[in-house]
Amino acid sequence: MTLLALFVLAIYTGCLIYITLYCLLQFNLLYHYKQSLNPTEHPVSFDDFRTAGKGNSSDAANKPAIPQAHNAGTARYAGTDVAEAPASAACYPLVTVQLPIYNEYFVIGRLIDAVAAFDYPRDRFEIHILDDSTDETTALVAAKVEEYQARGFDIRQIIRPKREGFKAGALRDGMQEARGEFIAIFDADFVPEPDFLQKTIPHFADPKVGVVQTRWEHINQDYSIITRLQALQLNVHFTVEQVGRMNGGHLLQFNGTAGVWRRATIEAGGGWQPDTLTEDLDLSIRSQLAGYKIHYLEKVGSPAELPVEMNSFKSQQHRWMKGGAETARKMLPDVWKSTLSFGHKVHATAHLLGSTIFLFVFLCGVFSVPLLFLFGELAALGFSKNFFAIFLAGLLSVIGIYYTANVQSVANKEKNFLRSVGKFILLFPLFLALSMGLSLHNTVAVLQGYRGKKSPFVRTPKFNISTIKDRLTSSKYLTGRLNAITIGEGILSLYFCFAVWGAFYLQNTTFVVFHGLLALGYGAIFFYSVKHLRLAR
Template sequence: MTILAFLVLAIYSISLLYITVYCLLQFNLLYHYRYGESPWTPAATVTRSESLWTTPGCRSASTRVASAPPDRYPDDVAVAPAPAAPPLPFVTVQLPIYNEYYVIGRLIDAVAAFDYPKDRYEIHVLDDSDDETVDLVAKKVAEYRARGYRIRQIIRPNREGFKAGALRDGMREAKGEFIAIFDADFVPPPTFLCRTVPHFADPRIGVVQTRWEHLNENYSLITRLQALQLNVHFTVEQVGRMKGGHLLQFNGTAGIWRREAIDAGGGWQPDTLTEDLDLSIRSQLAGYRIRYLEGEGSPAELPVDMNGFKSQQHRWMKGGAETARKMLPDIWRSGLALGTKIHATVHLLASSIFLFVFVCGVISVPLLFLLGELEKFGFSKHFFALFLTGLLSVVTVYFVANVRSVANREKRFGKSLIKFFILFPLFLALSMGLSLHNSIAVLQGYRGQKSPFVRTPKFNISSVRDKFRSKKYFSGRLNGITLGEGVLSLYFLLAVAGAFYVGNTTFVVFHALLAIGYGAIFFYSVKHLGLTK
């Protein structure tokens, strides 16, 4: 029994240590976010370009940005102004889609409304659809071609390589020296190109990424909690990495690439489910940099049903593990600074946090009943208080991202503060409840187990009055993972009862959150399959 007790304690402590280190590195990004200096502000060229391109006269402005490749890992120094010469840079806007009947029309309308000369950009709808979306896109394309837009519907003979394959094949048709990419659920603002293209005046910049905003954040509890998490990535993580001189991420959409940076990174490759993260790393190792614009938002629709959300999580978690397996050797062989290598490693291994959360949760139940055995050898349960630093770090990071940053943009501190204190405990519970589902995805990624790119269906939902269960893409079936989540909810509920039975409430809050999290994931997964009322 004693050996078992120490073995369980060791597994739990190692898992908790991993989680704590990850949280402390997130806090380090918060430090850079709040107190770091942007590497871009001294560049006179960008300031000059922005003054020309961010005005309502963008359609008639004339300037040319430099497109020469950068040196490998150049220092941050001011770049000499590029000579002004017409015409404006030509941009290809790629819209990779697959069966997006409800939202593709909205996206095409938004891209056609760009405040950019119609003769200086083209729109390519990379249409892999096999339903009525094909006909809808054809009508939209004909409509805008008649109005003088350069727009095409590009249909491949097969869906080889999924999104990465569509982007790769679409490059053969693209004429732009810059490539903007939008997923079907986005509604970019008219000023998108005018706000992003000027930053390429610096020849070191390979990608400009904008912040995701949320069209339907207030639709349900599920969408509110998703927004809470995404706000951290699109504030603290992206800006913190940029100010800290670390590797950033193109998020697959709502960004624009220098074509030469795509080529320098080896192009789009379909061997991972996160082709965006993969190419981001490769292009930065080739010497290009990513500029993130926190102040420029691109609205998008969040998944509204639990099973669609879980399919998105599966793709992100498994793809992150696949990219880590593929790119970590190159990162550690590169000439990057040690701190940057460490942050890049943690970034690529971020999906693994769910694996350790899952182990930590499951193993904490037998540990609860073995603490009495450990106390015979002088072990104190107060030892676990050392790991509260990780929790405090997470609370602080999420507070800044969802209260301070939102308040700075929208001037509503009090409302954001109340909302945060209500939602954050629920977010912790939901995140822990996803740990079984996401752990399986992570393990599949590390094992090299291949699976198709499963799209997350969107239904053009922005109001609480909108419904999604009657939509044509609503489907799903009960699976073993969902049943496992129901079993784990009961497991942790019994652990809460057991804590009071043995008179040891060390883990009672932790187990209560796990019971709520797994229970909520199970309930909504079944409900959104239409199996409950």
Template sequence: MISILAYSVLAIYTIALFYITVYCVMQFNLLYHYKKYQKGGAAPQTAAQEPLTVNQHGELKRARASRYGEDKGETLVLADAAAEEWPFVTVQLPIYNELYVIERLIDSVAAFDYPTDRFEIHILDDSTDETIEVVRKKVEAVRAKGFNIEQIRREKRQGFKAGALRDGMEYAQGEFIAIFDADFLPRPDFLQQTIPHFQDPEVGVVQTRWEHINQDYSLITRLQALQLNVHFTVEQVGRMSGDYLLQFNGTAGVWRRETIEHAGGWEADTLTEDLDLSIRAQMKGWRIHFLEHIGSPAELPVEMNSLKSQQFRWMKGGAETAKKMLPAVWRSTTFTLNQKIHATSHLLASSIFLFVFITGVSSVPLLFLLGDLIELGFSKNFFAYFLVGLLSVIGIYYVANVQAPVHRDSFGKALFKFIFLFPLFLALSMGLSLHNTVAVLQGFRGKKSPFVRTPKFNIKTMRDSFRKHKYLSKKITWTTVLEGLLALYFAGAVVGGLYIQNTTFLVFHFMLALGYGAIFYYTLRHLSIK
């Protein structure tokens, strides 16, 4: 009976660990393509000589000549044409109760170095609080300076952000649609840097890299930056270089209007409408071009409950999009087998937390059953094979946060920060695995929930505070209680392992206890702010 139980637990643990390892190796493939690109390998390009045609499946097949820009390697410039011939752009700012940051966003967009009569600003305002009046006054002030700016409100907030973008298309006059969330501060040359890339007529989206204006505010913001830097260097560039599917990240990017319409428009049946439309657009033959060297500054969540709401939306939305789009991806005649495999890994990325959670929970009974397994001939050296996953992750995060050319820190400073922060990042990720697992399971089950936006508080420096601000959560959830119990569970495993003199999982259980304990502590601490 003990042997059956021991082998059952071992099987569960091994399957989960194998899934994590395969995912990490797939990510390492992106690192390979990233390094290849940085050494001079170019991203796949398409021809631009023949007229545009669309086959019977509605898929874009050939390019057409472009009116905009000239290619100068990584630096593209607008053509030497009169200002009135520059493409007209609609800048959409979808917001909901963004009292603290909306004015600075409008000011940033109004500062674009682009002819004022060649772009319009639409604030897609679904707010229900004082933000409405703040926006109204700001719009009047900016319009008085000669800008084409409108506050657009809907009677019902149907479809949340996707619904706002969908309904906003009715008013948009632009050939190109630039989108920014409320917490961004785009630089004046944003349109100058992005629009020329649409000279390639098969490019449907241009996405820029997120930068972090408050990265050094706290440990929480530093760890978020560590993770986001991976996506906005190794992952996005690696996918572009490897000719895999990329994604629009919901903000700090520009869409060709034709692409949105050709792909079926914004749909509100998932919480990650950006990923959903990205896949549908690429299925139609459009490409996404990522600009690693062009940064768009934004504010990171500074308190734990905001971070958790953001993570929940991303993880659940990712699962919803995977459920919706994976069958279509595999039926597609547009994608190669290699693209389908990597798209599957991409769409199932959120499920990694489910397997991290399973691995952690099952490792505790396995600790106490390991002796019985060894007596039955099992060698714990078997686990060493899975170190390839950990080594892959270390390599990916090292390159993204130390070697990537977009970072301004010296090598020594970047390396020191990485050595200090990376173990803490692993612990925090493990601590979020329960919360994110709930989100993933809800997504795959099809359980619907509202789009809970991540509140931002105009936090830029250490001197800024989010105390006494609105939008802070005051609710203790059942997952928070379980996170506290899991911290005790893994702390007990550390003590138990020392007691039975089995240190196989000692570091793993210590990091799990630290991660869950930190999540539990910061969640309660930030709930108590008055």
């Protein structure tokens, strides 16, 4: 029994150490993010294209020529993330806007309308709808294309003869049709603002900038508790993580949409490759190792729709977690062979292994229950449960990061402070519960990624739901199977309910809050997964 107690303690403590180290690295990103709250960066404008085009530096000589611009202003829209456009339309570089889609009947029309509304000279951007659809979306797109072509837009519907490689394959093949020096990419659930190109393209005046990524905003954030908690988590990535990595000089990530690529950067990184489910993260790492950098604009938001149905949300999580593991398996050797500094390699490793945190959260939860019942054996060996207090540093780091991202960030600073704080206090414990409740589902995805098990790119269905008045009335694109993982989530909820009972029975409440959140999280994931299965019938 003593050996068993030591074995369980070793596993549990090892998991806590991993989680704590990861949290402390995230806290380092928070430190760098805080430095961005008082920016000193020089504002950019289209006029900088002219200066960059005439530069004599080795960087300028080795990078593709940048179109020259004339008669440009230098006024700023908001801080350092935007710029004024030149008066002459001929000064704008040519941009290809790619919209890779697959069966997006409910939202594609909204996206096309938004892109056509760009306040960029109509003869300086083209719209390519990379349509891999197999349903009536194709006819809807064709009608939209015909409508806008009649109004003078350079817009095309591109249907591949062979739909191979999912989104990465569509982007790869679409490059053959693109004429632009810059490639803007939007998923179907986004609704970009009219000034998107005006605010992003000027940053390419720096020849080292290969990608400009904008911050995701959430159209339907207040639709339900599910969307509120998703927004809470995504806000961390699109504030503390992205800005922190940029300010720290670490590798960043293009997020698959709402960003612009320099065409030469895609080519330098080896192009779009369909061997992972996160082709965006994969190419991001390869292009930065090739010498380009990603510039992130926190102050430029791109609205998008969050999934409102639990099983759709879980399919999105599966793709992100498994794809992250696949990319880590593929790119970590190259990262460590590169000329990056040791610190940058450590942060890049933590970035690529980010999905692995769910594996350790899952193991930590599962092993904490037998540990609860084995405390007597450990106490006889002189072990004190106060030992676990040292790991509170990780939890405090997480609280600070999420508080900053959802209360103090640029995106939230104009909102009512007291209301934001109250909302955070209410939602953060629920977020912890939901995250831990997803750990089984995401652990399976991560292990599949590291094992090299291949699976198709499963799109996340969206239904043009923007406000709390909208209702999910169609089962189109939803699947209706009760799988083993969902059953496992229900069993784990009962497992941790038993642990809560055990805490009071043994009069040892060391883990009672932890086990209570796990029971709530797994129970909520199970409940909503089963409840939303009815929508697919």
